[in-house]
Amino acid sequence: MAAMYQGDFAAGESPEPAPVELPESQTVKSSRLAGIFSALVSIALLVAVAFQFRDMNFREIMAMIPRHPGFWIVFAGYYLAGPFCEWIIYRRLWHIPFTAMGALLRKLVSNELLLGYLGEAQFYAWVRSRQTLAAAPFGAIKDVTILSALTGNIATIIMLILAWPLVSAGIVGVEMKTAFMSLGIVLVTSFAIFLFRRRLFSLPQGQLWFIATVHSVRILATLGLAALMWHLVLPDVAIGMWLVLATLRLLISRLPLLPNKDIMFAGLAVFLMGHDVEITSLLAMMALVLLVTHLVVGTTLALVDLAETGRNK
Template sequence: MPLPQPAVVDGAEMDLSPVDLAPVELTPQDRTSRRGRNAVFSILLSLAVIAAVIHESRGIDLRRVSDMIPLTPGFWLIFAASYVVTPASEWLIFHRLWRIPASGMLALLRKKVYNELLLGYLGEAYFYTWARRRVALSAAPFGAVKDVAILSAITGNLVTLALLVIAVPYLGFDKLGIDGRVLTLSLGVILAISIGAMAFNRRVFTLPRAELWMIGRIHLARIFASTVLSALLWHIVLPDVTLSWWIYLATLRLLVSRLPLVPNKDLLFAGITVVVLGEARDIGALMALMAALILAAHLVLGAVIALNDLADPEKRA
């Protein structure tokens, strides 16, 4: 076995032996100090979630929401599936990458709550720290977490482009209710981001190409599942519109929601439904109901997470 060769640093030789390259073991005092800092951070994060729960709960009109909620169990089953479809798809991705355990689903639900209630991509930072502590990895997980997030955006952009190619010739700019210049600029932004990421994929992405394709396929399946589940929920609330029309409208909503530089997306979607269905529907109330239910789910899950963390912060540090 060849001996390690000395390295030259600023003109001086330095022997890089395997002992020198071995990771430094933390002392018990260092571990205690690190756990203490993590516990303090966990408490602060939990208090921030509780504050967000109290603040956001003021915007829910409980009386209006309760009057519109369907009583059928199927609605709640579909709603639960639509809520967890994104964390479930991410669990499948990271299970294939790292073999994360079933408890990783709870971490991904936390990630969703932190992103929605506190700050975008704070959930990714939390999941990164969770993975470093709980999963046996041969390398730092930051690159994989970054790749999954970037591929999620790119997949959504590609779906948006495909929907534009289909919708614009069929409906036209006028029926879509989008100014042609705004749509062109939005299309340019989407193309620039997607092409830039693909052109510099070796610098942008960390994972091998086979794993990137796997992640992209799961993201695509997640987008499809979310669209179909949304259509099913809308059909249960307003059953006088056929399910096929709701799937079509859910696809259009996905298109509208992902277009940059387009303001008042909910108002724009309500106008599109009038054009497509040929008559006014209670779309505004339906969108308000779904937004309120999703927010309520965030609040309940966030409150449970915060109270659970405050009960034993060191266990989650």
């Protein structure tokens, strides 16, 4: 997938901007403000966690948790795939240590529990508060985020083409008009990125191609891990069928204009797989396990961030 970008990035290559040297007092003030912003997001995250925990039935949660150790190994890989791939990218750009995984996990949880792309803002603040990591991190974070959306769009188009027999037959539960409108939005946004690539991207062509490659690997890895994870819970269903379902799930989640995506996916899964009770329980269990994981990880990292902010004052 990433190979698609090589020629376009080469045509739109922009020289890497030289870092602007700021006065020491201004640098210290900027780092302090960035640290305060990161702390405020962490506080908001703790509030969101407390709100989510309020209505949880912990006895029901314990009953649904799988006991198979292989499931948790695969789940850990599935959960960490995104942040780890981003760490590989930023390691290449800035030589950041592995401890930056904490900031990237906090970015993931902030996006999931608070507001989309708020995690990017907090990660930017985290980097700004550590001036030794990068002199001008905004351009790199922007490029990584845009390329993540672009690779996701390309993957969506490819999956929609592969799944078109199911879509056109109405099996996926998407009306043809909605499918075409969603495809149009994906194509327009992708075309706009290519059209304005010279103004949008600040990193050189080689780094952009590397970032696109890592994002593509992340998409494939999460599809495979999701299929394997579900197969471990319901081994009677072939892993190949789970891989098809994981692909359709990603397609449904990324297409705009689709209401009730979770309900649509659940209905599709039952239609394709049968096992309606088992499938419904599996999807409910996975949603609950992901939410609890977000809450535990978010609470831990938010408290660590607040403690670090307090020490740096």
